[in-house]
Amino acid sequence: MSATAIFVTAIIGAGILVAAGVFAVAWKRGPSAGPIVGDFDKAAAKRDMSRKPEQTSRKPEQTSRKPEQTSLKPEAEVVPAVDADGEEELPVPAAIEDDREAISEEDLGVTRRMFLNRAALGLFGGGFLGTLGISMLAFFWPKLRGGFGSKINAGPLAALRAEVVPGDGTIKPLFFPEAQAWLVPMEGSSIPGSSFEGIPAVAGADGGDSGLMALWQKCVHLGCRVPECASSQGFECPCHGSKYNFHGEYDSGPAPRNLDRFALEEDAQGNLIIDTGNVLETPRAQVKTIAYPQGPSCL
Ligand code: FES
Structure with a gap:
């Protein structure tokens, strides 16, 4: 067999193996696969909407300027709670109501990550096995067509x-x-x-x-x-x-x-x-x- 024929055979073999890998991945995905189904998490959306700007424990900078006098009565000063180290304590959020529905593995089907992992495994595994097979075929081929041993x-x-x-x-x-x-x-x-x-x-x-x-x-x-x-x-x-x-x-x-x-x-x-x-x-x-x-x- 000529070098061209071996090359063409190798290409065809690699193509078949890659196709087999992709088919194996698709088969693994199973008949229950479908679009990802789930409910919108309303509690999380509410929390995002009502979130206040972050509070920091930094103390305001001190200046030498005296506060301006106004005719308005000053508002009652709110003294924040402090802990044993003198740090301001942040309010403890109320318990978060979790009304999300659990989705079973069957309903979830094959995620994009799983599909990509399997596709990569199929492609690289198929490529490796294909290369190995072609190399072994090339190694043993001369004995089949001539040379010492024939x-x-x-x-x-x-x-x-x-x-x-x-x-x-x-x-x-x-x-x-x-x-x-x-x-x-x-x-x-x-x-x-x-x-x-x-x-x-x-x-x-x-x-x-x-x-x-x-x-x-x-x-x-x-x-x-x-x-x-x-x-x-x-x-x-x-x-x-x-x-x-x-x-x-x-x-x-x-x-x-x-x-x-x-x-x-x-x-x-x-x-x-x-x-x-x-x-x-x-x-x-x-x-x-x-x-x-x-x-x-x-x-
Ligand atoms: S290899 Fe020839 S005599 Fe030993």
């Missing part, structure tokens, strides 16, 4: 065979990075009685030609990458010294079995198909199909 077309088998068998009596393993595998030749006549009889480890061995095997480069001991050794005509692991011949058959060292290999097939066009999702394990070879070592070791 079937890999290595190209024309005849051309690959010519590379690994130069014709001078030696073998030149060909490393195929996409499959993490060494391609090595295998004679069809050597298969019966070997560790590879009855398993799809060899391709192209029909008609007298050498077939090919694909050896996983990972050492079966602890997983180090195993390089070839041209002088000894084998694979020698630099980590703990396990040695295998050029057919990947165990020779010495702590490795518990032969090198693993991938299942092979030849398609209708003569291409070698390496199934890196199908790993073939074989026990230590009892009968070796090729001699080792044929020269000095590389370790």
Whole structure:
């Protein structure tokens, strides 16, 4: 799948998740939802209308000016009540009559705050889950369409065979990075009685030609990458010294079995198909199909 297709898929997926979130919020609101119903609080309105300006305990500023004399009789002086600290006491309001009617949760329905909370939760939750899902899909997608872990077309088998068998009596393993595998030749006549009889480890061995095997480069001991050794005509692991011949058959060292290999097939066009999702394990070879070592070791 192309990058554009993945992007479009991601957008569509995110849209579906957001729509699902909004739908979930609307569904949660329930069938009893409706306008907010309640009575006007008349007592509160009366109190607001009759509220006097706030009284303060500040004493008036003293001035040196004498009060002006008038012919009017002064009004009787009202002495405010004071408390123990000399502060003026404010009148205690009469008990407030509360004639408000309680509204049940059912009548109240979903408030604006509740709706916004749920909508935010749905949107952000849906967005997070959508992003997570798309990321995981993108992570696993390549394995579904190709790359290591799937079937890999290595190209024309005849051309690959010519590379690994130069014709001078030696073998030149060909490393195929996409499959993490060494391609090595295998004679069809050597298969019966070997560790590879009855398993799809060899391709192209029909008609007298050498077939090919694909050896996983990972050492079966602890997983180090195993390089070839041209002088000894084998694979020698630099980590703990396990040695295998050029057919990947165990020779010495702590490795518990032969090198693993991938299942092979030849398609209708003569291409070698390496199934890196199908790993073939074989026990230590009892009968070796090729001699080792044929020269000095590389370790
Ligand atoms: S990892 Fe290869 S011998 Fe230990």
